[in-house]
Amino acid sequence: MKVAITGKGGVGKTTLAALLAQAYADQGRDVLAVDADPSPCLAGALGFPAELRARLRPISEMDDLIEERTGAKPGTVGGFFTLNPRVDDIPERFSVVHRGVRLLEMGSVDTGGSGCICPESAMLKTLFTHLLFRKDDILLLDMYAGVEHLGRATVDFVDAMLVVVEPTRRSLGTAAQIKKLANDIGLTRLYLVGNKVRNEDEARFLEAETPGLPVLGLLPADLKVQEADRLGIPVYDHVPDLKAAALRIAGSLSRESAGTAS
Numbered sequence: 001m002k003v004a005i006t007g008k009g010g011v012g013k014t015t016l017a018a019l020l021a022q023a024y025a026d027q028g029r030d031v032l033a034v035d036a037d038p039s040p041c042l043a044g045a046l047g048f049p050a051e052l053r054a055r056l057r058p059i060s061e062m063d064d065l066i067e068e069r070t071g072a073k074p075g076t077v078g079g080f081f082t083l084n085p086r087v088d089d090i091p092e093r094f095s096v097v098h099r100g101v102r103l104l105e106m107g108s109v110d111t112g113g114s115g116c117i118c119p120e121s122a123m124l125k126t127l128f129t130h131l132l133f134r135k136d137d138i139l140l141l142d143m144y145a146g147v148e149h150l151g152r153a154t155v156d157f158v159d160a161m162l163v164v165v166e167p168t169r170r171s172l173g174t175a176a177q178i179k180k181l182a183n184d185i186g187l188t189r190l191y192l193v194g195n196k197v198r199n200e201d202e203a204r205f206l207e208a209e210t211p212g213l214p215v216l217g218l219l220p221a222d223l224k225v226q227e228a229d230r231l232g233i234p235v236y237d238h239v240p241d242l243k244a245a246a247l248r249i250a251g252s253l254s255r256e257s258a259g260t261a262s
């Protein structure tokens with residue numbers, strides 16, 4: 001099952017990605033979690049120990065590797081480089097595993113929305129495609145903002161895209177934009193996940209104002225989430241209500257994807 005997690009900055013994508021990754025790992029599933037944020041923080045959210053985190057570096061920052069594989073130095077404009085570099089060894093070689101979760105930091109390239117063609121974007125696009133074609137048991141993509149990495153050729157492999165929102169019109173506005181961009185490339189298996197929900201009113205607000213996306217689940221607002229962050233403990237271990245909500249969402253997701261499997 002391949003799940004992409006998107007939404008506006010700060011809504012809780014990384015928190016949800018870490019919760020789902022640990023939930024599936026604890027069920028004995030093989031989980032590959034991919035951090036595609038330019039400032040990666042999924043390792044911290046998963047409680048990876050310092051010695052493992054020290055071994056992680058976003059692929060987007062590996063200039064020598066990118067040059068070796070594409071034939072051009074990152075940052076160069078023009079010139080020749082391959083659009084289809086070899087990436088099949090990258091997931092195993094540059095990832096680390098903790099408590100059953102394999103984590104890869106991919107990073108991201110600021111293409112300024114222009115879809116710029118440069119060695120580093122060719123590398124990341126090819127890696128993304130490769131990840132979606134691989135036969136991983138569970139692939140979780142912590143996607144930062146947009147859907148630009150997901151080309152038309154890969155959308156068939158995404159079982160679900162979760163759009164995380166807070167109970168605010170602003171984050172629902174971003175969700176509507178994401179829905180449009182996703183639909184434009186043919187991706188329709190989108191679900192809303194509400195986070196930082198404080199009460200019944202906010203839950204009803206999300207149900208009423210969803211931009212046409214089914215609400216897969218809700219995660220409560222809990223001050224212990226920030227406390228977990230300060231203590232350096234995964235939310236999964238520190239906040240029982242969020243763990244319980246994440247287990248429900250993981251179950252719903254498995255059922256949804258079993259129902260839509262072709």
Ligand SMILES: Nc1ncnc2c1ncn2[C@@H]1O[C@H](COP(=O)(O)OP(=O)(O)O)[C@@H](O)[C@H]1O
Binds near residue numbers: 219242
């Ligand atoms: N359910 C929650 N209750 C309280 N705070 C939360 C909750 N979920 C996330 N947060 C806090 O919100 C901030 C952003 O969360 P994060 O998962 O990093 O968002 P994103 O990855 O979307 O940018 C963090 O400080 C996190 O501790």
Ligand SMILES: [Mg+2]
Binds near residue numbers: 013
């Ligand atoms: Mg994040």
